[in-house]
Amino acid sequence: MMAEKYIARSSAIAARLLGGEMMVMSTADSTFFTLNEVASAIWQAADGRTPLSEIVAGKICQEFDVDQEQAQRGAARFVDELSQHGILLVSDQPLTESSPSPESR
Amino acid sequence: MTTTLPTTAKETVSIEIGGMAIALRTQNPSFRQMIENRYAGFLGTSRSSHFEFDIDLYEGSESAPANDDLEVKIEEGEWLLQRGDFRARWNPDAGHGQIRQACSPYAIDCVLRIVHTLLLARQGGFLVHAASAIRGGKAFLFAGVSGAGKTTISRLAPPDAKLLTDEISYVRREGNRYLACGTPFAGELARVGENRSAPLSALFLLEKGLQNSIEPVGSVEAVQRLLRNILFFADDPELVELVFQSACEFASLVPIRRLVFVPDQRVWDIIR
Numbered sequence: 001m002m003a004e005k006y007i008a009r010s011s012a013i014a015a016r017l018l019g020g021e022m023m024v025m026s027t028a029d030s031t032f033f034t035l036n037e038v039a040s041a042i043w044q045a046a047d048g049r050t051p052l053s054e055i056v057a058g059k060i061c062q063e064f065d066v067d068q069e070q071a072q073r074g075a076a077r078f079v080d081e082l083s084q085h086g087i088l089l090v091s092d093q094p095l096t097e098s099s100p101s102p103e104s105r
Numbered sequence: 106m107t108t109t110l111p112t113t114a115k116e117t118v119s120i121e122i123g124g125m126a127i128a129l130r131t132q133n134p135s136f137r138q139m140i141e142n143r144y145a146g147f148l149g150t151s152r153s154s155h156f157e158f159d160i161d162l163y164e165g166s167e168s169a170p171a172n173d174d175l176e177v178k179i180e181e182g183e184w185l186l187q188r189g190d191f192r193a194r195w196n197p198d199a200g201h202g203q204i205r206q207a208c209s210p211y212a213i214d215c216v217l218r219i220v221h222t223l224l225l226a227r228q229g230g231f232l233v234h235a236a237s238a239i240r241g242g243k244a245f246l247f248a249g250v251s252g253a254g255k256t257t258i259s260r261l262a263p264p265d266a267k268l269l270t271d272e273i274s275y276v277r278r279e280g281n282r283y284l285a286c287g288t289p290f291a292g293e294l295a296r297v298g299e300n301r302s303a304p305l306s307a308l309f310l311l312e313k314g315l316q317n318s319i320e321p322v323g324s325v326e327a328v329q330r331l332l333r334n335i336l337f338f339a340d341d342p343e344l345v346e347l348v349f350q351s352a353c354e355f356a357s358l359v360p361i362r363r364l365v366f367v368p369d370q371r372v373w374d375i376i377r
Contacts, residue, residue, distance in 0.1 A: 020324075021324060
């Protein structure tokens with residue numbers, strides 16, 4: 001069985017929801033990402049406490065009507081890519097800090 | 106009867122861009138004259154200056170080429186700005202800084218641009234690679250990288266358009282609107298802009314094409330293209346975030362369109 005992954009938004013990012021699309025930029029290297037609806041939902045749920053598998057099963061599969069296995073694979077790829085740019089923090093333990101969700105700004 | 110000015114006033118040149126006056130103090134009369142000539146039209150009074158810099162000029166071999174890497178960072182509570190041809194320290198809280206630089210207009214021009222980008226970043230504004238002009242009381246920005254057509258669109262401007270710059274536009278936030286202000290930062294036209302401002306009506310992303318047209322641009326592309334054209338030099342995550350948020354705010358308040366144009370004066374007929 002795969003170890004649980006916990007994800008948190010890095011504090012070294014700037015993010016903004018504009019025109020229904022989430023834009024995320026690394027403040028360290030100015031890398032710019034646009035997140036689609038599914039990626040945006042994962043991003044906003046990345047509170048450091050909820051396991052990724054639970055985010056996918058409880059939020060992504062419910063809201064977007066996607067196959068769970070396919071959604072888990074897509075989420076893992078998304079998390080890997082953003083973590084490589086330091087935009088998401090990933091751990092096998094709950095993380096204590098996550099930057100505020102842009103929607104609450 | 107002649108009036109003798111205090112020494113400090115005689116040594117000081119105040120340059121006011123976007124309503125922000127920066128006093129430059131130098132004891133070298135020919136360098137001071139060069140500054141006065143270069144920034145004619147943007148000279149203010151030293152009494153109204155928000156910040157002041159003392160300038161010392163490098164001697165002989167002290168200076169390195171201007172194409173050395175630029176560094177802008179906070180060091181010991183002050184901004185450090187340095188490139189081969191200048192080294193400046195600036196404490197915004199104290200309102201004072203020092204510049205050691207080559208006897209070159211490019212060095213002081215670069216320092217001024219950096220200082221304005223740092224000031225604007227905290228006020229929701231920015232400097233952007235764009236030509237700008239006022240027509241009918243409204244300001245328009247024409248953004249693009251080198252070769253996109255900033256100089257061309259400036260050259261094609263009709264006589265009733267007031268050119269604010271053909272290279273670097275000054276965008277200041279004022280409540281829920283933005284003002285475009287003239288700058289002395291000239292491009293290929295080598296002509297300083299007019300020292301005036303007007304509410305910004307639209308930003309056009311320049312693209313040369315086969316016919317004149319204005320096309321819509323999605324929010325993400327608008328922000329991404331705007332960010333690509335904003336001048337920002339500081340290695341400072343907090344300010345990078347402010348600039349990002351400013352670009353998003355700007356895109357939510359000011360129409361951003363793509364202007365495809367042929368180099369012909371008729372392009373100005375569709376700019377409104």
